[in-house]
Amino acid sequence: MIKQTKTRRFFLNFFKGLFHIIYRFDVKGLENIPEEGKAILCPNHINMFDAIWLVIYLKRMIYIMVKKELMSNKFGIWFWTKIGCFSVDRGKADVQALEIAEGHLNDGDLLLIFPEGTRNGLAKGKKLKKGATMIAVASKSPIIPIGIKGSLRPFSKVKIRIGKPMDLSEYFSKEEITPRDYIAITNQLQEKIIRLRDGE
Numbered sequence: 001m002i003k004q005t006k007t008r009r010f011f012l013n014f015f016k017g018l019f020h021i022i023y024r025f026d027v028k029g030l031e032n033i034p035e036e037g038k039a040i041l042c043p044n045h046i047n048m049f050d051a052i053w054l055v056i057y058l059k060r061m062i063y064i065m066v067k068k069e070l071m072s073n074k075f076g077i078w079f080w081t082k083i084g085c086f087s088v089d090r091g092k093a094d095v096q097a098l099e100i101a102e103g104h105l106n107d108g109d110l111l112l113i114f115p116e117g118t119r120n121g122l123a124k125g126k127k128l129k130k131g132a133t134m135i136a137v138a139s140k141s142p143i144i145p146i147g148i149k150g151s152l153r154p155f156s157k158v159k160i161r162i163g164k165p166m167d168l169s170e171y172f173s174k175e176e177i178t179p180r181d182y183i184a185i186t187n188q189l190q191e192k193i194i195r196l197r198d199g200e
Helices: 006-022 050-055 074-083 095-106 131-139 179-198
Strands: 024-028 039-043 062-067 085-088 110-112 143-149 157-162
Touching: 006 050, 006 074, 039 050, 039 131, 039 179, 050 062, 050 110, 050 143, 050 157, 062 095, 074 085, 085 095, 095 110, 095 131, 131 143, 131 179, 143 179, 157 179
Parallel strands: 024 157, 039 110, 039 143, 062 085, 062 110
Antiparallel strands: 143 157
16 A cells, blocks of 8 residues: 655656646635545546646655556556556456556545546536445545636635535445435535635
């Protein structure tokens, strides 16, 4: 497992300084990120920098599931691995990525997954994919919904709202989880993300 490293801290401090020059951040709800223990952070996905916008505000190490295309060359593998990312093949059931995700959670770490599975999925009227909720139930991990709103335009405002952890304990204790259960959790997560994104 990759923990906090000097390389990662260097890159995050660099991006934090750079982005605070380029954008005006409005972040609320950091108190909802646990100081210890596992959780899955689920933000909406609007551009190539939104994961870094979020991570620079977190004191804890966080592992990020990203599309495999970001690690298509040696530099991409080196850079994104140093940041704490691991790849997932979105075109198939990537068992290895699921095992890595559950491994991080079983170690008590934070995991970031974009449940849209693509950029601006919700804005295009698409529903969230069920992968994040399935991992949450399998690892008995709380989900923290996050809403992000902003653009890449220099000096524009970036709003980040971090919601309270979703209590999924009723599903953790069930002997069998049905597809209807996963849909219910995913719909609840989607409503919370939209509310956080569009709220004050």
